[in-house]
Amino acid sequence: MNAQDLSAFPMALQGDNVPMVSFKNVTKSYGSLVVLDALDLDVAEGEMVTIIGPSGSGKTTVLRMLMTLETINEGVIYVDGEPLTHMPNGNGLVPANRSHLRKMRSKIGMCFQHFNLFPHMTALENCMEGPVHVLGLSKKEARERSEELLALVGMAEKRDQHPSRLSGGQQQRVAIARAMAMRPKVMLFDEVTSALDPEVIGEVTNVIRKLVAEHNLTMLMVTHQMGFAKDISDRVCFFYGGRIEEQGTPDELFGNPRRERTQQFLSAVKEAV
Amino acid sequence: MSYLEFLGQYGDRILSGTLVTIVLTVLAAVLAVAIAVAAGLMRLSRNALIRGVATVYIEIFRGTSLLVQLYWIFFVLPLFGITLEKFTAGFVAVGMNLGAYGAELVRGAILSVPKGQWEAALALNMSPAKRMYRVILPQAVLIMLPPWGNLLIELLKGTALVSLIAVADLMFQVKQINGTTFLSAQSFGTALIIYYVLARFLLTPFMRWLERFMQRKLGRA
Numbered sequence: 094m095n096a097q098d099l100s101a102f103p104m105a106l107q108g109d110n111v112p113m114v115s116f117k118n119v120t121k122s123y124g125s126l127v128v129l130d131a132l133d134l135d136v137a138e139g140e141m142v143t144i145i146g147p148s149g150s151g152k153t154t155v156l157r158m159l160m161t162l163e164t165i166n167e168g169v170i171y172v173d174g175e176p177l178t179h180m181p182n183g184n185g186l187v188p189a190n191r192s193h194l195r196k197m198r199s200k201i202g203m204c205f206q207h208f209n210l211f212p213h214m215t216a217l218e219n220c221m222e223g224p225v226h227v228l229g230l231s232k233k234e235a236r237e238r239s240e241e242l243l244a245l246v247g248m249a250e251k252r253d254q255h256p257s258r259l260s261g262g263q264q265q266r267v268a269i270a271r272a273m274a275m276r277p278k279v280m281l282f283d284e285v286t287s288a289l290d291p292e293v294i295g296e297v298t299n300v301i302r303k304l305v306a307e308h309n310l311t312m313l314m315v316t317h318q319m320g321f322a323k324d325i326s327d328r329v330c331f332f333y334g335g336r337i338e339e340q341g342t343p344d345e346l347f348g349n350p351r352r353e354r355t356q357q358f359l360s361a362v363k364e365a366v
Numbered sequence: 367m368s369y370l371e372f373l374g375q376y377g378d379r380i381l382s383g384t385l386v387t388i389v390l391t392v393l394a395a396v397l398a399v400a401i402a403v404a405a406g407l408m409r410l411s412r413n414a415l416i417r418g419v420a421t422v423y424i425e426i427f428r429g430t431s432l433l434v435q436l437y438w439i440f441f442v443l444p445l446f447g448i449t450l451e452k453f454t455a456g457f458v459a460v461g462m463n464l465g466a467y468g469a470e471l472v473r474g475a476i477l478s479v480p481k482g483q484w485e486a487a488l489a490l491n492m493s494p495a496k497r498m499y500r501v502i503l504p505q506a507v508l509i510m511l512p513p514w515g516n517l518l519i520e521l522l523k524g525t526a527l528v529s530l531i532a533v534a535d536l537m538f539q540v541k542q543i544n545g546t547t548f549l550s551a552q553s554f555g556t557a558l559i560i561y562y563v564l565a566r567f568l569l570t571p572f573m574r575w576l577e578r579f580m581q582r583k584l585g586r587a
Contacts, residue, residue, distance in 0.1 A: 160489055198491045209486035213504045213584035223490035226500060255585030268486075275490060 097167050104181040106174040113138040113311040114159065114279055119168035121154055121335075128154050130335040131168070138278075141305055141312045143322040143343075146332030147358060152315045155332075156281040159313070160203045161194050172200055173278060199227075202277030206284040208264040210256040216243060216267045217252040220274045228275065235274075242270035246300045262293030266300050273304070280304070282314040286321075294318065301325065319362055323347050331355045372552045376543050383539030384560055390453075390525045390535060391564075394461040395518055401465025406472025407498070420469065427466035433527050435459050440531045456528030456535075464521045471517065475510035476502055508580050515573035519565045526561070536560060 102117060112135035121129040129151045136142050144152040157163040158170065161177070169186065170177045179186040180193040189197070210219050220239035224230040230238070243249045246266040256264050265285055272280060282301065286294045298321045304310060305325055316322050322329055323343040330340040331352075339352045350356045373380075408420035427435065436459040440452060450458060479502050487497040529538035536557055544553040 160485075162485055162488065195491060195493070198488075201489075203489040205482060205486065205489075207482055209480075209482035211483065211486070211501055215585065222500065223492070226496055227491050227493075257585065272489070 099186040102169040102186055106171050111174045112136055113173055115171040117169050119170060120166050122166055127335050136311055138311055139309045140327045143326040143329045144315045144332055150332040151335040152332045153283055156283045156313060156315055160201055160281060161198055172197055200278045202272035202275050203281040204268050204272050204285045206287050208268045210264050210268055212256050215253050215255055216248055219267055220271045223275045239274050242273050246270045261289045262296045265297045269300055279311045284315050286318055369552055379539045383536035386534055387525055387536040390457045391522045393457040394521055397461030398465040398468050402468025402472050405469035409473045424466045424469050427463050432463045432524055435463055436527055452531050452533050456533045460524050464517055467517055471510045471513050475506035478509055479505045508584055511577045518569055522565055
């Protein structure tokens with residue numbers, strides 16, 4: 094990877110309306126395959142942004158880069174005004190080292206398509222793991238925090254069950270509680286309902302609705318549930334070929350899509366339902 | 367001489383040899399597990415030097431004969447100033463040899479823990495060491511226990527070689543008995559049965575129990 098010229102990027106974002114998440118000219122490619130092409134995307138604090146698009150359009154990659162599960166090739170990502178992928182060094186930015194990544198990662202939480210609960214821990218232990226072993230909370234504090242969150246997602250009664258005894262919907266709700274227990278500023282939902290049976294999708298989407306209503310979280314969500322996206326989002330981005338083809342409020346994007354590719358995608362999705 | 371008379375006369379020696387074999391097996395197994403975990407983790411290191419050390423170790427101990435390794439440790443190392451007592455040389459050789467095989471089991475088991483588990487642990491901002499010890503290894507242990515059962519049976523049988531440096535294990539004792547009585551069928555037949563019983567009725571049930579124990583502990587029972 095050749096070093097890019099980083100002098101054009103500020104060492105920190107300052108001013109009145111600093112976005113919670115900001116992608117600046119971010120490019121991601123695997124060899125000659127460009128997954129994201131010079132992406133610019135700002136997400137304001139407390140905003141719920143949904144990313145939709147056909148598979149291979151780079152939407153999951155956006156979340157994975159934010160969670161630092163993927164590196165980026167060009168550009169800079171800022172979280173809460175500070176660079177995530179880079180860090181200040183002297184007068185400019187250099188690629189982030191491990192300790193900078195660890196510091197920045199604490200602002201972000203993520204839920205996965207396949208839940209990824211730790212199978213050797215109960216629901217409660219899954220939630221307590223991060224607070225105890227990363228944040229350094231006492232067991233008692235971590236337990237209180239986790240029980241509160243498990244109650245929020247409606248899983249208080251199942252707290253002593255291992256994931257193998259829980260349904261997909263229940264596992265995903267525990268996974269949401271586990272991520273929330275770290276008190277992130279930004280929550281990422283990566284197709285959290287895609288692996289679920291249709292009848293339990295509602296229990297997970299209801300939990301996310303609750304989070305939106307009760308917490309001032311910044312959220313990015315990748316989903317195929319168009320109805321849910323329409324209800325809950327402040328803004329919807331339609332990704333195509335590694336770029337944002339079109340974005341707007343749910344009403345604009347679903348009600349009156351301007352671009353042909355958006356229209357095609359939405360009508361194809363409608364037919365599938 | 368009937369077989370019962372044979373046992374009456376030589377039972378003590380066979381029993382003492384069996385005990386030596388059991389102790390050798392336990393010590394070699396402990397060493398093998400420790401080496402396997404260390405070398406298995408080293409093989410997964412980002413650092414090429416650490417990886418290289420483990421690879422060379424595994425290549426040498428897996429690629430050459432256990433008997434030759436035993437002779438090296440007992441007869442050649444003293445030339446370099448490292449003298450081990452024969453009993454120690456015996457279990458160290460067996461442990462180091464089987465540890466090299468075990469390292470690949472450890473590595474394979476760690477790699478077969480689903481990638482999502484690493485990602486979830488990273489998303490919780492766990493340090494690399496905590497990811498390994500709190501999330502990955504407990505799951506890897508469950509995956510690698512069945513093949514470890516096989517390896518430990520190999521290890522038990524491998525300890526018979528230490529009789530060649532005159533450690534008084536089961537094999538050594540029956541060889542001595544055969545040497546003085548020429549009752550080959552009785553001597554080696556008894557050894558055969560004892561090795562089988564140790565493997566089949568001690569080691570295997572122990573590993574089964576360990577598997578069930580770990581499964582319960584990891585909530586999979």
